[in-house]
Amino acid sequence: MNKSDNSKIGFCVVVISGPSGTGKTTVVSRLEEESPVKLIKTISATTRPPRAHEVPGQDYHFLSAEEFEQRKKNGDFLEFAEVYRTGYWYGTLKSEVERAGKSGGWALLEIDVEGALNVMREYPDALTIFLTTPSETVFEQRLRDRGTEDEAVIQKRLEAARNEIKFASRYRYTVINDQLDRAVEEIKEIFCQHAGESCEHA
Numbered sequence: 001m002n003k004s005d006n007s008k009i010g011f012c013v014v015v016i017s018g019p020s021g022t023g024k025t026t027v028v029s030r031l032e033e034e035s036p037v038k039l040i041k042t043i044s045a046t047t048r049p050p051r052a053h054e055v056p057g058q059d060y061h062f063l064s065a066e067e068f069e070q071r072k073k074n075g076d077f078l079e080f081a082e083v084y085r086t087g088y089w090y091g092t093l094k095s096e097v098e099r100a101g102k103s104g105g106w107a108l109l110e111i112d113v114e115g116a117l118n119v120m121r122e123y124p125d126a127l128t129i130f131l132t133t134p135s136e137t138v139f140e141q142r143l144r145d146r147g148t149e150d151e152a153v154i155q156k157r158l159e160a161a162r163n164e165i166k167f168a169s170r171y172r173y174t175v176i177n178d179q180l181d182r183a184v185e186e187i188k189e190i191f192c193q194h195a196g197e198s199c200e201h202a
């Protein structure tokens with residue numbers, strides 16, 4: 001299938017969630033490269049400050065709390081949530097989903113469970129994938145290896161992860177990231193099943 005054109009298979013909203021430390025970001029980057037269907041990752045808005053390597057407008061739309069609130073009031077968000085009880089807000093702008101659709105891609109949202117549940121209400125046909133690790137020990141280790149968060153944040157994220165896992169059954173698919181290549185292949189296969197006959201999955 002021509003990746004520059006999803007017109008034969010129609011538009012789809014893809015949601016990927018999973019606790020910190022599941023390797024979600026790596027899986028999503030791989031999918032952006034290798035997906036058998038064209039994917040456009042939506043750029044979320046957040047009130048969290050940028051990390052050193054992050055580029056505004058590319059990694060996130062970094063907004064002040066006031067700007068975020070104003071955009072909420074304007075009805076600009078498809079979904080939003082205060083993620084990990086950090087006091088920081090994250091949200092998907094409707095304009096981002098439209099951008100994906102206009103460029104002929106499936107919209108790919110990498111968002112938390114609370115946000116995902118809201119997207120499921122708006123888009124009941126969304127292709128929802130919960131990514132997880134084989135055990136809690138594995139994601140705790142991955143979270144620590146990343147070295148970007150301090151202990152208090154790690155503890156909050158672990159607690160959030162335990163809560164998030166309870167919602168895995170609300171997703172259409174659960175994929176265990178036991179091995180990166182395998183997990184990516186499994187998701188590509190899911191995409192192909194969803195896309196139908198015209199999908200050629202190497």
Ligand code: 5GP
Binds near residue numbers: 018080083091113
């Ligand atoms: P980080 O601060 O590490 O970039 O992201 C923390 C978490 O925020 C991610 O694991 C992701 O699940 C969640 N997140 C990112 N963007 C959005 C969004 O637009 N909406 C929601 N609900 N969650 C988001």
